[in-house]
Amino acid sequence: YTDTAVWYFNLSTNETWYSDQVFRIYELPPQSLNSHLNTFNHFIHQEDKDIVLEFINKAFRLQYPIHIEFRINTPQGEKHILYITHWSHSNSGQFILSGILQDITDGILKQKELMELDKQTVFFKQQIAYDELNASLGHWQINLLTRKVILSDNIYRIFGVKSNSLSPGL
Secondary structure, eight states: OOOEEEEEEETTTOOEEEOHHHHHHTTOOTTOSOOOTTTTGGGBOHHHHHHHHHHHHHHHHHTOOOEEEEEEEETTEEEEEEEEEEEEEOTTSOEEEEEEEEEOHHHHHHHHHHHHHHHHHHHHHHHHHHHHHHHTOOOEEEOTTTOOEEEOHHHHHHHTOOTTOSOTTO
């Protein structure tokens, strides 16, 4: 439900295991590839690959946990992945590297959409301010729930009064 998958690697035995959901994130049939630590490296987006692999390899060498985001290429297209690892010990004292993968593509796309809407809002505000100055227009709005009235600066200019001198019950 959360597009999250888990995996682990035993440093002593080189045993690697990926949950079926890891394969689903990469849009592959479950357990369709041989499991090893670098099974999915060739899916990393070409523009991200060098820095991501350098970061992952250095963290592995130093046994540091990591938390990174990067892009992958799947048969259906590009996805954004959140990649988190953690080092621990098994009951017999072996080093275990475990990880979580999460497909965050939808969140990234929504974030980009919100940024675009913010840009449009800024543009429209600038356009309204330009229109007010050049066409002698004024704008106002009323919040029907709170009954708060907001007047543009040009409303005051049009009526020839000082800013905020009009009563809220305008």
